[in-house]
Amino acid sequence: MHLEELAPSAATLRAIATAIIILAAGGLASQWAYRLAATALAKTHLDAVEALAPALAGEHGRCMSVEERVAAERLVLAANEAFYEAFRAGDYQAMCRVWAERAPVACAHPGMEALSGRASVLESWSQLLRQTSPLRMRCQGASAHLFGDFAFVTCYEANGDEPAHLCATNVFVREDGQWKMVHHHAGPLSAPRPERWAPARSRLMN
Template sequence: MSASELDVLEANAAFYRAFASGDADAMGSVWSEQHPVACIHPGWDVLDGRDRVLESWRGILESDNAPEVSCSVAEAHVLGDVAFVTCHEVIEEGGRLAATNVFVREDGTWRMVHHQATPIAPGQARSLPRRGPAN
């Protein structure tokens, strides 16, 4: 696994740490400040723009019903200064979502520009071969 792939996976992990801790400020630091951003939460329409995206995350993270989510089977794909991660979001109450997180290199740091998650139909969950450090 390349150093860039590891860096992207760390940026992805920072996103899920912010989610798990309910830390809206940490969530804000994950997202790009210099590039257009968008987000599609499960069952939601497209949210465009940093303000709308972060407002949605603040609402989710500050909710009494915020889901407990962790990331598994993450795999990074680096395309120069753009990268994407495909992974599963494991919901503590049960179920998995397939997610794609897109990152750009911004002042030397990988920052998120897009997140989309969708439910996985029963029997469709994938697993990844072990290629390096634990996902």
């Protein structure tokens, strides 16, 4: 069997990432997250999942110390803030740099159909950032969740001085040593959220 026959499709990679992110959010150990994610996939992809195991465990396939995890989660939060800085500045080139170049990407803007693929996602941002009245989108209450080379941030979004009216999830992967966005999903809250200022944080920070 050729190696390319074992390589998972983009959909399978997304399934792996999603399963692991959900399990990690629940606080499960990495080996259990890996086993359950692998079990959920078709047998034909198990060899490919096995090949991905080091990446799922983190750099060099080892468990990270608490200090390393905190440092990594701070970098994830910095990447998340870079996304909102590009958004506020209406800077399309900066927005392009935020998104992964090789990993599969997707985006779901509020009230719009989900987009898949880097070209489609960035075209949507090109149109959004060209608006006459740019959105001064602020991120509130960002919280980072890390699992190996995958991470996600949950936060609230507010436009200018208005109270937050959207809840967002931003997903990142480590690409060439840097955290890059692979998914952004924002949806409306049932009611505006009063300002409750808190610094962006890692789950491990005091």
